[in-house]
Structure formats: C-alpha cells, structure tokens
Amino acid sequence: MTRVSGEKEAAALAQPTGQEADSPAAAEAELQQISGDSRALSLLRDASLLPVLVALIVFGALISPYFLQGDNFWGIGQYASSIALITAGEALVLMIGSMDLSLGGTYGFAPMLATWLVAPASAFGVGLNLNPYAGLIVLLLAGAAVGFVNGLLIVKAHLSAFIVTLGMLIGLAGVQDGLVDGQTISALPTCFSYIGGNFWGPVPVSLVATAVVFVVVGLFLRYRRAGRAIYAVGGSAEAARAAGINVDRVKIGVYMAAGVLAAMGGFVEMGRDGAITASQGYSEGVIFIAFASAVIGGVSLLGGKGNMVGVAVGVLVLAVVQNILDLKNVNVFWENAVYGLVILIALVIARVIGDRETQT
Amino acid sequence: MLDNNTVAVPRLAATHLSKWYGHVGALREVSVEFWPGLTGIVGDNGAGKSTLLKIFSGFEVPDEGEVLLDGHPVAFHTARAARTVGIESLYQSLALVNTLSVADNVFLGRELYRRILGMRVVDRRAMRKDADDALKLLRISMPPSRVGVKQLSGGQRQAVALARAMYFGARVVLLDEPTASLGPRETAAFLRIIRDTADHGETVVVVGHNLPQMLELADHLLVMRAGRIVAAFSPKETSLRELTDFMVGSA
Numbered sequence: 001m002t003r004v005s006g007e008k009e010a011a012a013l014a015q016p017t018g019q020e021a022d023s024p025a026a027a028e029a030e031l032q033q034i035s036g037d038s039r040a041l042s043l044l045r046d047a048s049l050l051p052v053l054v055a056l057i058v059f060g061a062l063i064s065p066y067f068l069q070g071d072n073f074w075g076i077g078q079y080a081s082s083i084a085l086i087t088a089g090e091a092l093v094l095m096i097g098s099m100d101l102s103l104g105g106t107y108g109f110a111p112m113l114a115t116w117l118v119a120p121a122s123a124f125g126v127g128l129n130l131n132p133y134a135g136l137i138v139l140l141l142a143g144a145a146v147g148f149v150n151g152l153l154i155v156k157a158h159l160s161a162f163i164v165t166l167g168m169l170i171g172l173a174g175v176q177d178g179l180v181d182g183q184t185i186s187a188l189p190t191c192f193s194y195i196g197g198n199f200w201g202p203v204p205v206s207l208v209a210t211a212v213v214f215v216v217v218g219l220f221l222r223y224r225r226a227g228r229a230i231y232a233v234g235g236s237a238e239a240a241r242a243a244g245i246n247v248d249r250v251k252i253g254v255y256m257a258a259g260v261l262a263a264m265g266g267f268v269e270m271g272r273d274g275a276i277t278a279s280q281g282y283s284e285g286v287i288f289i290a291f292a293s294a295v296i297g298g299v300s301l302l303g304g305k306g307n308m309v310g311v312a313v314g315v316l317v318l319a320v321v322q323n324i325l326d327l328k329n330v331n332v333f334w335e336n337a338v339y340g341l342v343i344l345i346a347l348v349i350a351r352v353i354g355d356r357e358t359q360t
Numbered sequence: 361m362l363d364n365n366t367v368a369v370p371r372l373a374a375t376h377l378s379k380w381y382g383h384v385g386a387l388r389e390v391s392v393e394f395w396p397g398l399t400g401i402v403g404d405n406g407a408g409k410s411t412l413l414k415i416f417s418g419f420e421v422p423d424e425g426e427v428l429l430d431g432h433p434v435a436f437h438t439a440r441a442a443r444t445v446g447i448e449s450l451y452q453s454l455a456l457v458n459t460l461s462v463a464d465n466v467f468l469g470r471e472l473y474r475r476i477l478g479m480r481v482v483d484r485r486a487m488r489k490d491a492d493d494a495l496k497l498l499r500i501s502m503p504p505s506r507v508g509v510k511q512l513s514g515g516q517r518q519a520v521a522l523a524r525a526m527y528f529g530a531r532v533v534l535l536d537e538p539t540a541s542l543g544p545r546e547t548a549a550f551l552r553i554i555r556d557t558a559d560h561g562e563t564v565v566v567v568g569h570n571l572p573q574m575l576e577l578a579d580h581l582l583v584m585r586a587g588r589i590v591a592a593f594s595p596k597e598t599s600l601r602e603l604t605d606f607m608v609g610s611a
Binding site for chain 2: 235
C-alpha cells in the first residue's frame with residue numbers, strides 16, 4: 001500500500017486544470033450555512049412544528065379559560081398517549097417507505113383478545129380466566145404476530161402493503177367484534193387499567209409510560225445499528241442492501257415493532273376508557289389520526305425520514321386541536337370537517353417548514 | 361507491469377473468465393492482471409467492460425474462470441462479499457442513501473461504536489470526525505460530513521463513495537464511467553482524486569468511453585472488443601487513432 005507509482009509524467013498529465021476546489025461559490029456558502037447550525041438547533045429542526053404547537057396553546061388559552069388548567073392539560077396528555085404509541089408504530093413503517101393500515105385493527109384487536117382471555121365468561125370473556133399478566137404477554141405477542149404476517153406477505157410474497165394491511169385491518173376488526181358479539185368488556189383487571197387510567201399526582205401514568213417508550217425508540221433509531229438501518233432501508237433499499245444490511249429482516253422487524261406499539265396504544269386507550277369496546281380502533285378511524293400525526297410530525301411517506309421528536313409534536317398538535325374543538329363545543333356533526341381542515345393546514349405548514357430541513 | 365515492481369503477484373487478477381447471457385458471450389476466456397496504479401479499460405458498447413467489472417464487484421458470477429486477489433482465488437456472489445475482501449465498486453446511484461448524512465453513508469453497514477453503560481451504541485461523533493478526515497485526504501471541497509448527501513453535487517457524491525472505499529482499506533477500487541454525469545469542472549476534480557488515489561499505491565480500475573480522457577489518466581490501457589481483451593498499452597506508446605482501430609476491430 002505504500003508503494004508509489006514511478007510514472008510522475010502520467011500523474012502530471014492527469015491534472016489538466018490543476019484546480020483544487022470545484023464547487024461554485026454560492027453552493028459552497030449555502031452548505032457552510034447549513035453546517036454552521038449548532039447541535040441544539042438541529043434538535044429544534046426535528047420539531048419544526050413546535051412554533052405551531054405553541055401558537056395553538058396560546059390560541060387555546062385565549063379562547064377558553066379552562067384550557068390551561070392542570071386537569072385539562074394533563075387530560076390532553078392522557079388522550080394523546082395512546083395515539084402517540086400507534087403513531088410511533090406507523091412512523092416506523094413510513095420510515096422504511098411502506099405503510100400499515102392494520103395498526104388501526106391491532107389497536108382494538110390486541111387488547112380485546114387479551115381481555116377476552118382474561119375476563120370471566122359472565123363479562124363476555126371466553127371463560128378461561130387467564131392470568132392478567134399472561135394476558136399482557138398475549139397482547140404484545142398478538143401485535144408482533146400481526147406485524148410478522150404483514151411483513152411476510154409484503155416482503156416475502158411481494159404483495160402490496162396497502163392491500164395486505166387493508167385486508168388485515170378489516171379482518172382484525174371482524175375478529176374483535178366476533179369475539180364478544182359486538183359487546184363491551186368493562187370488567188378489566190387492575191393491571192389492565194392502571195397505565196391507561198391512573199395518575200401519579202396530576203400526571204397520567206400513560207403519559208410517563210409513553211414518554212419512556214418514545215425516548216427508547218428515539219435513542220434506538222439514533223444510536224443502534226438496526227435503527228440506522230431503518231433510515232437506510234427507507235432512503236434506498238438498494239444502497240442498504242449493497243452495504244450488507246439485511247433489508248428483508250429490517251422490514252419485517254419494523255412491521256412487528258409497529259404491531260407491538262399499536263397493541264400498546266390500544267392497551268393504554270382501553271385503560272383510559274376503563275373498558276374495551278368492539279369499536280375501539282377500526283370503527284373510530286384511529287389509523288387516520290396516526291397517519292396524519294406522523295406526517296405532520298415530519299415523517300416522509302417516501303421513507304427514510306422522520307424522528308420521534310417530530311412525531312411527538314405531530315401527535316400533540318392534533319391532540320390540542322381536538323381538545324380545543326371539544327372545549328369550544330363545536331357542533332359535533334361539523335367537528336370532523338374542522339378537524340380535517342386543520343390537518344390539511346398543518347400538513348401544508350409542515351411541508352413548507354420541512355423543505356428547509358436537513359436530515360438527521 | 362510497473363517498472364519498480366517489488367510485489368510478485370498482481371493485486372487483482374482473473375484467469376479464463378467467461379460469461380454468457382443466453383447465447384451471447386459477454387466475456388470469452390478473459391485473463392487479466394491489475395497492479396497498483398490506474399488501469400483504464402476502453403471498448404465499444406457491448407465489448408464486455410461492464411460485465412468484467414460486475415464480476416469483480418460481485419454483481420455477476422462468471423460461468424467459467426477464476427478471480428484472484430493477491431494471488432489467492434476468491435469467489436463471491438454479492439457486492440457485500442466483494443467489499444469484505446477489499447474490492448470496492450463505485451456505482452453512481454446505487455451506493456449512497458440520499459436521505460442520510462455524508463457520515464452515515466460512509467459508515468453505512470459498518471458503523472463505529474462506543475459503549476455506554478455496557479451497551480454498544482453508534483458513535484455518531486467519531487463517525488463524523490473520521491468521515492471528515494477521510495474526505496480531507498481527497499483534497500476536494502466538501503461540506504462537513506453531517507450534511508445530507510442529497511445536497512451534494514455529483515462529484516462530491518462520488519468523492520463520498522471513494523472516501524468510504526479508502527477508509528475501509530480497499531485493495532482494489534473499481535469505477536464504471538465515473539465522470540459520465542459530471543460537469544467539466546467536477547470531472548477534472550474527480551479525475552484528479554482518482555489519479556491521487558492511484559499514486560498512493562491503490563489499485564484503481566476505470567472503465568470509460570472518453571478516449572482522450574483515458575489516455576491522459578491511465579497508467580495502463582486495456583482495449584476490449586467482443587468479450588475479449590484485444591490490446592494492452594501504455595498510454596505513452598499509443599494514440600487515439602490506434603485505440604480506435606483496436607476498438608472497432610480494424611487494427
């Protein structure tokens with residue numbers, strides 16, 4: 001490696017221009033400006049919608065004296081927790097450049113299955129009276145299993161992610177309905193309602209639990225090889241493959257992780273309600289909120305882009321909007337119309353801000 | 361091939377390589393040696409240049425023949441395997457992930473680690489620093505490695521891929537039409553980089569269409585036609601005319 005070619009003439013010939021730098025000055029300056037950003041700024045860029053969130057909070061405080069009170073504020077956090085968990089799952093799938101509609105099904109199906117196995121027959125359970133902690137394991141396994149089947153069908157059988165997860169969404173909702181004949185199980189064991197329903201002082205347990213999950217997922221994406229691989233696979237599966245990344249395994253793993261996160265979200269929502277209904281998840285259209293939150297939070301539908309700080313802000317923006325609509329008693333029949341309009345506006349703002357960004 | 365040669369075996373060699381696509385012989389019994397320095401391969405479309413490069417870089421498996429690295433037979437069926445033994449190929453669009461930073465791309469699949477509380481975590485700071493250092497060696501104007509690859513020019517992207525190869529101690533660097541998509545200034549800068557790389561004792565193989573450019577750049581020139589190597593020159597002892605004659609088969 002230390003040998004030097006003796007053919008200096010050839011080397012000289014090979015430098016026809018003798019130029020050192022080759023970049024136009026303008027591009028150079030632009031790049032220098034980008035690189036001049038501090039670390040703190042880069043973290044802020046991750047949450048490009050933070051100003052929008054702050055503006056919404058100010059707006060909320062102005063239109064309702066109740067908005068800023070502790071009860072309401074922590075209530076938003078509790079409401080947002082379950083949405084945040086399923087959105088985190090959707091965000092991971094979007095990051096690999098795919099989509100998963102079935103998370104909305106898992107969000108209802110997994111807690112229903114677990115509760116059905118645990119609850120007594122008199123409360124619409126199957127009558128097995130499974131240990132609640134075993135039920136928790138069933139819940140997480142159900143999420144992982146749905147994701148695994150999705151992953152196999154999409155990655156190995158090369159089926160369309162949209163169609164596979166649409167079918168799965170409807171099928172899961174059907175099973176969820178069928179298990180209890182459309183009934184509601186409200187006899188939840190304590191450990192099923194604790195995270196979703198309890199408070200530590202004023203702080204909802206669900207918010208703390210969700211924050212922990214977000215920190216773990218965020219650090220995983222940033223500092224673990226498999227996390228970095230998710231961005232690479234979403235950015236360019238071919239380049240990732242050429243770099244030795246097992247693309248199929250990363251993708252299937254992400255579908256499974258997303259299923260688990262959706263199951264956890266449904267579990268938290270069940271605890272908040274104190275019951276699991278046949279309509280939780282699919283019928284309430286939670287998947288659309290998850291999609292919108294993720295995209296507003298800066299996750300690209302094209303893959304390779306997004307992070308948990310952005311996702312958290314995206315979820316909170318929509319949760320605050322929902323809360324304001326509730327507080328203002330917007331005509332319930334028109335509420336979705338307003339909500340949809342706000343989502344579109346938020347998307348436009350996110351796009352405008354997001355286009356100026358650099359990645360990770 | 362080099363005058364002051366102290367190494368007994370070529371860095372990269374092939375014996376009797378053949379590759380067929382159906383009835384079409386893309387490569388016919390090609391035997392070739394690559395020594396430290398810059399070897400250019402020229403030839404008309406379909407002469408077999410790219411097929412030869414693809415075999416060396418693991419994208420294609422030969423039907424017959426053997427590839428030798430430092431005199432030892434090597435066999436690989438994937439680009440990853442070729443990379444592992446030290447053969448890096450720079451294909452323009454394939455190699456980089458647009459949405460990731462320069463540093464992330466340099467270390468893609470081979471991240472650096474440090475330990476926090478006994479857990480292996482990706483050492484982003486070390487990766488940025490090493491990537492910056494590796495790019496500095498190329499003496500090309502580059503933004504810091506934390507910037508996204510999508511913001512780079514074509515030449516800078518090539519430089520990132522080359523820096524990656526150099527950082528991981530590539531034994532051989534293969535380039536297929538490396539300046540095809542570059543403007544004149546960038547072409548000059550990138551040619552200077554690969555010339556430097558070859559002068560540092562690396563074995564660089566460049567496939568190209570631009571004959572005057574190849575005459576200026578290469579230490580050795582191979583001419584391919586119809587799946588065979590039909591001539592080998594030192595650029596000093598040949599001419600554009602002679603090269604063209606060999607390429608089209610009128611020599």
